Amino acid sequence: MDPMASSRRDLAVRAAVAQGLLSPDAPVAALLDTAGIRASAAALTGAFAAVTRAEVLHAFAVKAAPLVPVLRLLADAGIGAEVASPGELALARAAGVPPSRTVLDSPAKTPAELREALALGIAVNADNLQELARIDALVAAAPTASPLGLRVNPQVGAGTIGALSTATATSKFGVALRDEGAREAVVRAYLDRPWLTRLHTHTGSQGVPLTLMAEGVRAAYELAEEVNAKAGRPQIDTLDIGGGLPVNFASDEETPTHADYARLLAAAVPGLLDGRYRLVTEFGRSLLAKHGTVLTRVEYTKTSGGRPIAVTHAGVQLATRTVYAPEAWPLRILAYDAEGRPRTGAATVQDVAGPACFAGDLLAAGRALPPLHPGDVVAVPDTGAYAFAHHYAYNSLPRPAVHGFTVADDGTVSFVLVRSAQTPRELVAEAGGAHADALVR
Numbered sequence: 001m002d003p004m005a006s007s008r009r010d011l012a013v014r015a016a017v018a019q020g021l022l023s024p025d026a027p028v029a030a031l032l033d034t035a036g037i038r039a040s041a042a043a044l045t046g047a048f049a050a051v052t053r054a055e056v057l058h059a060f061a062v063k064a065a066p067l068v069p070v071l072r073l074l075a076d077a078g079i080g081a082e083v084a085s086p087g088e089l090a091l092a093r094a095a096g097v098p099p100s101r102t103v104l105d106s107p108a109k110t111p112a113e114l115r116e117a118l119a120l121g122i123a124v125n126a127d128n129l130q131e132l133a134r135i136d137a138l139v140a141a142a143p144t145a146s147p148l149g150l151r152v153n154p155q156v157g158a159g160t161i162g163a164l165s166t167a168t169a170t171s172k173f174g175v176a177l178r179d180e181g182a183r184e185a186v187v188r189a190y191l192d193r194p195w196l197t198r199l200h201t202h203t204g205s206q207g208v209p210l211t212l213m214a215e216g217v218r219a220a221y222e223l224a225e226e227v228n229a230k231a232g233r234p235q236i237d238t239l240d241i242g243g244g245l246p247v248n249f250a251s252d253e254e255t256p257t258h259a260d261y262a263r264l265l266a267a268a269v270p271g272l273l274d275g276r277y278r279l280v281t282e283f284g285r286s287l288l289a290k291h292g293t294v295l296t297r298v299e300y301t302k303t304s305g306g307r308p309i310a311v312t313h314a315g316v317q318l319a320t321r322t323v324y325a326p327e328a329w330p331l332r333i334l335a336y337d338a339e340g341r342p343r344t345g346a347a348t349v350q351d352v353a354g355p356a357c358f359a360g361d362l363l364a365a366g367r368a369l370p371p372l373h374p375g376d377v378v379a380v381p382d383t384g385a386y387a388f389a390h391h392y393a394y395n396s397l398p399r400p401a402v403h404g405f406t407v408a409d410d411g412t413v414s415f416v417l418v419r420s421a422q423t424p425r426e427l428v429a430e431a432g433g434a435h436a437d438a439l440v441r
Contacts, residue, residue: 005036006252008407009293013379014340015413016295021403022340022377027297027313030388030402032418034073036291037384040254041077044283047258051266052273057280059103061243062088064284064385065292067402069418071095074287082243082282086113089122103240103280105151105200107173114138121145123280125200125240128175132189132196139195149198149240152177152186154219159208161328166244167203167216174201177219190227190235198280199224199236204244206285207328210261214268217241221272239272241265243283247290249330249382254290258283285385292384294318294400298376299355308350310372314380315354315361317397318388323354323361333364336377343370352378356394391422396431398422 012031016022022029041058048056059082060074066088071081072095080101081092092102099120104113107127111134117124118138124146126132132150139148151174158165166173176182190196203216217239224236248255266273273279296314303309316323322331333352335343347368354361363380372378380387391399401421406414432438 002036002039002254005033005290008033008035008405009379009381010342011407011411011413012293012405013295013336013377015405015415016403017338017340017377019413019415021401021415022295022297024297026401026421027299028318028400029295029421030318030383030400031293031295032070032384032402032404033291033293034404034406037070037073037288038077040287040291041074041079044258044281044287045078047262048279048281050259051262052275052279054273054275055278057101057103057278059101059280059282060287061282061284062091065288065389066091067389067418068095069404069416070288070389071097073404075101079287082284086116089113089117103282105202105282111138118142118144118146123147123149123198125149125151125198127151127173129185129189132193136193147198147238148196149200149238150175150186150189150196151200151202152220152223154178154201154203154216156203156212156215156219159205159212161205161207164205164207166205167201167212177223183223186223187227187230191231194235197236198238198240199227200240200242200280202242202244202282204242204246206244206246208244208246210245210256210264211268213244213261214264217265217272218269221269221277224277225271234276236277238278238280240280240282241272243281243286245283245286247285247382247385249289249332251332252290252381258286288384289382289386290384292382292387294380294383294388296378296380298372298374298378300374301372307366308348308371309353310350310376310378311353311355312363312378313355314378314400315363316356316358316394317354317392318400319354319363319380319383320390320392321386322363326362326365331363331380331382333367333369334379334381335370335372336379338373338375338377340377343372343376345370355397358394361394396427398424398427 059080153174201220399422402418
């Protein structure tokens, strides 16, 4: 846990108001704590360095925060990129992430995607045996420097959020290892392809306990040992163990930590870390979530059925998962006054609503907070991953500006623009404005 993170956030909220990043004309903004992101990257690399001397590529899951400056910052901190679409690959390349530090995963890669990745020398994990056959033809047609692997589903079970659980009996990802004949088919696929040198699995996600994550990794390790024994050589030289470390959304405490997970792997799968295998990780949420904060002004307050309601400009467009699945994705709400100072006062049970035109657009329902007033600032922490970077254009609400910030020793806050706020002109262009007459000709 970074003891200064909450202090930096408080300073950034007040500075955002003072510097006009949040105002009546710009009633919602997003902040990223640069120091916090660097600290998480260092904690991740240090956690694995403490348990293995093997080469480890930590590849950030771009889907967690698809913002080019974020990817550049992480690359500067020694973190590569895991991409799952042509768009994510384009973002990683725009950020300067080299092919040698990029991994392509996806359950639905097209021939064109595969061809581009192989031409660039990007590591590719095939999702299934049909895709592996497709890669056979591409490898035969043109030499490639790409390390190639296969994803397997260890089928070890689900966490508390079914929609995110990737290692269930019927998951769409990877080759289902416990299905009849599947393990034998996977082993044969490796023995028939000397160039197939990686093995990939991904069990972790929000709601999945570390012990289940380790169980999935152990299954992949045991499969790699079997393949190498039958090949009579260390054919599989790299294990991609995925990511998915859960995040604590209940407080500022960062738990579990990457070090917790690395130590558990050392105990549960010691052979994984004895230096015989290179490793790849694909963490996303755990690197970014705690370092992002949505800020929004309270536009109005009202009472309905005796329940106070604060109406803000942040809702489903920024915290989509929370609005549609609040029990699985609760977020904290922090109250500040109109100048960005923490609000005090007796807690009052109230709703914090977003601007969208449906009743469920609530950041929080029945939450005990100091009384909110028009012009106050609501901060939603822990939104650095899978939140404001993934805009949901309900009601054609515009994407907010995203600002990175640093805090000097004297408390001075400096902001840099990460992504500009979306303009009405851009909204119209995105909605086919250039083709207004297309359907009436």
